Amino acid sequence: MLALDLGGGAELRALEPWNADEFAAHVAQARDHLKPWIPFASRVVDAQTARDLLQRFADKQAHDEGRLYGIWIDGVLSGGTLFKTFDSVGGVCEIGVWLAPQAQGRGLISATARLMIDWAFRARGMHRVEWHTDPLNERSKAVAKRLGFTYEGTHRSDFVINGERHDSEVWSLLSSDPRA
Numbered sequence: 001m002l003a004l005d006l007g008g009g010a011e012l013r014a015l016e017p018w019n020a021d022e023f024a025a026h027v028a029q030a031r032d033h034l035k036p037w038i039p040f041a042s043r044v045v046d047a048q049t050a051r052d053l054l055q056r057f058a059d060k061q062a063h064d065e066g067r068l069y070g071i072w073i074d075g076v077l078s079g080g081t082l083f084k085t086f087d088s089v090g091g092v093c094e095i096g097v098w099l100a101p102q103a104q105g106r107g108l109i110s111a112t113a114r115l116m117i118d119w120a121f122r123a124r125g126m127h128r129v130e131w132h133t134d135p136l137n138e139r140s141k142a143v144a145k146r147l148g149f150t151y152e153g154t155h156r157s158d159f160v161i162n163g164e165r166h167d168s169e170v171w172s173l174l175s176s177d178p179r180a
């Protein structure tokens with residue numbers, strides 16, 4: 001796959017180390033919007049830190065342990081999705097998502113996450129897809145609900161963002177669950 005047409009001028013493509021300059025510019029533009037929810041929004045501050053993150057995902061992909069995709073709208077990198085973890089032996093993976101503020105409200109993440117989930121279940125035989133989110137992140141929870149995920153519980157003080165510890169809700173979708 002080089003580019004998957006998402007409609008309305010949007011495309012899904014692999015987001016790779018050679019995209020570092022573009023990724024750094026995208027994160028800089030969307031930083032204030034992403035920073036409360038996405039750890040990399042604080043870490044990616046220039047082309048080198050962008051390349052470091054993209055290389056980590058390239059390495060994960062090479063080991064079949066994760067993947068990273070970008071969403072381009074009219075040729076401008078505007079968000080992305082990832083398999084933060086991908087355990088093909090255990091059959092469990094975790095999806096992550098983000099968008100620039102101006103790209104929200106078009107259903108792009110729901111559509112892309114559906115494609116990823118289909119691929120994980122059908123092509124890769126995964127059993128369980130997880131969605132982790134800050135309990136305060138209403139837009140993220142709305143996507144999980146729209147996709148048919150089930151809320152399982154809250155991990156207390158689970159991760160650090162901007163120097164503060166936060167809880168995280170765990171939602172899951174099983175290959176045997178009805179799909180939204």
Ligand SMILES: CC(C)(COP(=O)(O)OP(=O)(O)OC[C@H]1O[C@@H](n2cnc3c(N)ncnc32)[C@H](O)[C@@H]1OP(=O)(O)O)[C@@H](O)C(=O)NCCC(=O)NCCS
Nearest residue numbers: 037097098099104105106107108109110132133139140143
């Ligand atoms: C979480 C985030 C990616 C959700 O983005 P989003 O645009 O709300 O999600 P989607 O792309 O699925 O779009 C859903 C919206 O598009 C609308 N929409 C339009 N066409 C649609 C379609 N065909 N299918 C689904 N929704 C559609 C929905 O009504 C909804 O709009 P609403 O919230 O005004 O009701 C975004 O808010 C974000 O990047 N937040 C900051 C980073 C973040 O929190 N990441 C997640 C960490 S867990």
